[in-house]
Amino acid sequence: MVPIKYNIRSLRNRWVSSLMTILGTGLVVWASVLAFGLADGLDHTLAISGDPLDLIVMRKGATSETNSIISESTAREIDTLAGVATDAAGNKLYSSELVVVVNTPRRGEQAGSANLIVRGVPPVGKQVRTGFRIVEGRENKPGLREAITSRTMARRFVGAGLGEKLDIFDAPFEIVGIFEAGGSASESEVWTDLEVLAQATKREGVRSALQIRVNSPDDAATLMNRIENDEQFGLKAVTEPQYFLDQAQAGMAIKIVGRTIAIVLTIGAMFAVANTMYAAVASRAREIGTLRAVGFSRRTVLASFLLESLLLCLAGGAVGCLGALPLNGLSTGTANWATFSELTFSFRFGPAVLAQAVLLAVLMGVIGGLFPAIRATRMKIVDALREI
Amino acid sequence: MTNSAPETLVKLREVSKEYMRDKIHVPVLSNTSLDIPKGEFVAVMGPSGSGKSTLLNLVAGIDRPTTGTIIVAGQVLNDLSESKLTRWRSHHLGFIFQLYNLMPVLTAFENVELPLLLTPLSKRQRAEHVRTALRIVGLSDRMDHYPRQLSGGQEQRVAIARALVNDPVLLLADEPTGNLDATAAQEILDLLQQLNEEFEKTIIMVTHDPRAARRAHRMLHLEKGTFVETELDALEAAG
Amino acid sequence: MKFLPYILKNVLRNKLRSVFTGLSIAVSLFLVTVLYAYINMQDEVGKESEKYARIVVTAKQGLMFPVPIAHLDKVRAMQGVKAASPLAWFGGKYKDDKIPFAQFATDTSAIFTVLDEFTVPPEQLSAWQKDRSGCVVGEKIARKRGWTFGDKVVLKGDIYPVNLELTVDGIYDGPESSDREMLFYHYEYLDELLKQARSQLAGNAGTIFVKAQSADMLPSLMTQIQARFASSDSPVRAVTEQAFRQMFTEMLGNVRAYIRNVALAVVVSLVCVAGNAMAMSLRERTREVAVLKAIGFSRTTVMSLVLFEAMVIAVGGGLVGTLGARALFTFGDISFMAIPGFAAFYVPWSTVIFALAIAAAVGLASGMIPAWRAARMSVVDGLRKVV
Numbered sequence A: 001m002v003p004i005k006y007n008i009r010s011l012r013n014r015w016v017s018s019l020m021t022i023l024g025t026g027l028v029v030w031a032s033v034l035a036f037g038l039a040d041g042l043d044h045t046l047a048i049s050g051d052p053l054d055l056i057v058m059r060k061g062a063t064s065e066t067n068s069i070i071s072e073s074t075a076r077e078i079d080t081l082a083g084v085a086t087d088a089a090g091n092k093l094y095s096s097e098l099v100v101v102v103n104t105p106r107r108g109e110q111a112g113s114a115n116l117i118v119r120g121v122p123p124v125g126k127q128v129r130t131g132f133r134i135v136e137g138r139e140n141k142p143g144l145r146e147a148i149t150s151r152t153m154a155r156r157f158v159g160a161g162l163g164e165k166l167d168i169f170d171a172p173f174e175i176v177g178i179f180e181a182g183g184s185a186s187e188s189e190v191w192t193d194l195e196v197l198a199q200a201t202k203r204e205g206v207r208s209a210l211q212i213r214v215n216s217p218d219d220a221a222t223l224m225n226r227i228e229n230d231e232q233f234g235l236k237a238v239t240e241p242q243y244f245l246d247q248a249q250a251g252m253a254i255k256i257v258g259r260t261i262a263i264v265l266t267i268g269a270m271f272a273v274a275n276t277m278y279a280a281v282a283s284r285a286r287e288i289g290t291l292r293a294v295g296f297s298r299r300t301v302l303a304s305f306l307l308e309s310l311l312l313c314l315a316g317g318a319v320g321c322l323g324a325l326p327l328n329g330l331s332t333g334t335a336n337w338a339t340f341s342e343l344t345f346s347f348r349f350g351p352a353v354l355a356q357a358v359l360l361a362v363l364m365g366v367i368g369g370l371f372p373a374i375r376a377t378r379m380k381i382v383d384a385l386r387e388i
Numbered sequence B: 001m002t003n004s005a006p007e008t009l010v011k012l013r014e015v016s017k018e019y020m021r022d023k024i025h026v027p028v029l030s031n032t033s034l035d036i037p038k039g040e041f042v043a044v045m046g047p048s049g050s051g052k053s054t055l056l057n058l059v060a061g062i063d064r065p066t067t068g069t070i071i072v073a074g075q076v077l078n079d080l081s082e083s084k085l086t087r088w089r090s091h092h093l094g095f096i097f098q099l100y101n102l103m104p105v106l107t108a109f110e111n112v113e114l115p116l117l118l119t120p121l122s123k124r125q126r127a128e129h130v131r132t133a134l135r136i137v138g139l140s141d142r143m144d145h146y147p148r149q150l151s152g153g154q155e156q157r158v159a160i161a162r163a164l165v166n167d168p169v170l171l172l173a174d175e176p177t178g179n180l181d182a183t184a185a186q187e188i189l190d191l192l193q194q195l196n197e198e199f200e201k202t203i204i205m206v207t208h209d210p211r212a213a214r215r216a217h218r219m220l221h222l223e224k225g226t227f228v229e230t231e232l233d234a235l236e237a238a239g
Numbered sequence C: 001m002k003f004l005p006y007i008l009k010n011v012l013r014n015k016l017r018s019v020f021t022g023l024s025i026a027v028s029l030f031l032v033t034v035l036y037a038y039i040n041m042q043d044e045v046g047k048e049s050e051k052y053a054r055i056v057v058t059a060k061q062g063l064m065f066p067v068p069i070a071h072l073d074k075v076r077a078m079q080g081v082k083a084a085s086p087l088a089w090f091g092g093k094y095k096d097d098k099i100p101f102a103q104f105a106t107d108t109s110a111i112f113t114v115l116d117e118f119t120v121p122p123e124q125l126s127a128w129q130k131d132r133s134g135c136v137v138g139e140k141i142a143r144k145r146g147w148t149f150g151d152k153v154v155l156k157g158d159i160y161p162v163n164l165e166l167t168v169d170g171i172y173d174g175p176e177s178s179d180r181e182m183l184f185y186h187y188e189y190l191d192e193l194l195k196q197a198r199s200q201l202a203g204n205a206g207t208i209f210v211k212a213q214s215a216d217m218l219p220s221l222m223t224q225i226q227a228r229f230a231s232s233d234s235p236v237r238a239v240t241e242q243a244f245r246q247m248f249t250e251m252l253g254n255v256r257a258y259i260r261n262v263a264l265a266v267v268v269s270l271v272c273v274a275g276n277a278m279a280m281s282l283r284e285r286t287r288e289v290a291v292l293k294a295i296g297f298s299r300t301t302v303m304s305l306v307l308f309e310a311m312v313i314a315v316g317g318g319l320v321g322t323l324g325a326r327a328l329f330t331f332g333d334i335s336f337m338a339i340p341g342f343a344a345f346y347v348p349w350s351t352v353i354f355a356l357a358i359a360a361a362v363g364l365a366s367g368m369i370p371a372w373r374a375a376r377m378s379v380v381d382g383l384r385k386v387v
């Protein structure tokens, strides 16, 4: 085994070239980490959004709450079915809700606009969501044109900040509180009172979906069967995790694009690494000859150069990861094509993302360094020694 | 100007050159003066490290003296800016190196053409000049060969053609035969002599080889930074 | 340029290195081209649609809400309307496609007057109008999927609880920037199936596309349409087609910022990579550069030679990458890339030029430091150097 010190010194000797290669590969890793972090953040949001004991009831054929319509009378019948959980005070944990999509300008110049989801919720609705709590301001009062939203939404949309007025179908709603919901998809929404929203949007007597809490998975299964099989309802019920799994299509596009970007850039970087390593091998022909003359095997020389290439790329990988870390938690949004609205979430550079980045760096190092390393082993000792 | 008193082509006046190496002054030339008349063939000899190459570099204007004045073909080199010196060099000077220094990616023809690319000559005119130069050095049949396909002596002849092609007044040669065997060396020296006699080129040639030096009109011996004018025979007797 | 042969020979001196540098640039610029084409294409299509003088009518509450088909005749009766057609997104699954291509229920007699950038041979059009379960498909999608007249296209409903069994009756064509990967079929056919299935979705036009008689009528027509239905059960929003498309583009929001960041990272990375390769080449040629200067090449000439060499490699790589991207998306079958929005994808020439400009800039920037060093290098030192 050629001591690793030898590789490190060689890298340091041609430090400009090493630095350039590290920067070049580092930027590629950075861009890839960003793509992975985006997909990971989106996955995370959708994953934690679902509680298997929460059911969502929609019209048969609806793909999301936004294109589901249920009449109020049907909604009230579901309420009476067995299996719906109750809270300590004996209230049924059952929330019939109205969801509308409002095109709202984003903050910032030239940021354009996006559809955001406004949800009309009866008072019990907040109990049905685990992790829901007001962190600033207060809850909206029933019967008033007041609304609450999450911190990210407050930051991203015009009129969504605490104390500001948000236009919902030409009616101004005052934002009176900021809530948290454990980082779930609810944090991409604006909530207001059900009846007030129904009035403002001329949708009295119409509901979009029902949110039902059950006590056990068995109850969930029974209730879901009951709803699905009743032809009269024309409804379907899914557990929340299932619902968000269906929406993960939005994430699919980001994932596919992100992976493609990462792979294409990595291939590009491999050529660059190969260039650097070919030059390293060429300029060290004499050293290689000497090593071989002294008795190091071909395999050892191969390993030594592969190691050097790997060191170079891992340094680049480290640069890329470190460069991305400051963006951890940065909130961003993407179109959720299932609801035609914007889903906000945060970049997440978890261990899985960083592991993928390291994997890319290793790929660059091994594949990019392989052919130069092979060339090093192919050199005839005498020729290598004669080289000036 | 009359024939009896040929003009001086190269004039060094009290030229000193020292290098700085790790904050230590390394004196190479000290207060050297020298006159080389037009048309002369001068050989410069001296032990390794005596400053022969430095002298050529100064005359070529690729290096500058620490003190003193250098005048070549009536031009005070000290006065010229870096870019003007470069231009001046391309018109007045031909340089021949010990290691030939041909561009390995270019053919013999293209190598010789290289200095002409700096002139406004048309492609046809350039080709004509190149062919003439290659004919003079006797390589008309090797125009499309790459340096690696040529022998050392042939490579040096291409280098001479390159030095010759824009018709300079002065040829500088740093150990032109240093890497060649005896026959090839003789051929190169014959060629230089011919250039001097037939085409009236002034030549300054650095060499370690007394037989090469014998071809010159005059022999300068450089030692410890100054010229010692010696008779070749005396030197040979001593060596 | 009389130095060109010399420059090219220098580029080819270390073929492997130049090819690798070029490929590195090609691969990365391929990506940048595709990403930017994605943004540019949408902008360009948006701009393009301005001249067609069209209005899109949607439910006021958003695309997910129905627009009653009864609205259609009322819109047609309005002053300044040339033609109007429903355009209902079906979103059905074809074979094993993961993501649906564009399928619209339309009024067969109006649709190609509304979307007048498209042309269908008259005999195909009349055949389609007579065939209740017929459809007309875009030239591009027909080519990609190998559809010809009489072929059956079965679409499995996803949003809608019905399946469509369509026959290809015609193929439409249109300008390059237009979407030639859509499928149009009879609105009546869909509605009939929905009524049979007793679906609530029957009678929904989805959206109504309106062709105005002239562009200056658009503002008044939009106000007129909105006012007409403002107090009905189904109020609508009427926007220009351009604004409608912009809404989709804007939904991408941060994607654009992300694409810009990636492109920037790629460019800086390439400057490092190509600059490094150039520096390595010149280090091996130190002596030759010294000789050039000794025989009279000025600093500027030496510098331009190096810069030019770097540009040749970068632009060469750029050409391969960008033209490759254009060729792939123009002639290639990319239906395997089941990404929404990429279906009707093309690479406009403006993006190709933009990417080539990036390549040239990368070449210039990467050659800068090596060129400067070569120009500044001392001739004496260079000649002494034994490489």
Ligand SMILES: Nc1ncnc2c1ncn2[C@@H]1O[C@H](COP(=O)(O)OP(=O)(O)OP(=O)(O)O)[C@@H](O)[C@H]1O
Residues within 6 Å of the ligand: B019, B020, B021, B026, B028, B046, B047, B048, B049, B050, B051, B052, B053, B054, B055, C380, C381
């Ligand atoms: N660029 C430089 N920097 C520092 N020292 C230099 C430089 N160039 C030359 N020298 C020193 O100046 C002295 C003369 O060098 P020069 O190359 O002129 O010798 P030379 O007579 O040509 O020797 P040789 O016969 O070996 O070619 C040497 O001691 C050399 O080390």
Ligand SMILES: [Mg+2]
Residues within 6 Å of the ligand: B052, B053, B054, B174
């Ligand atoms: Mg010397």
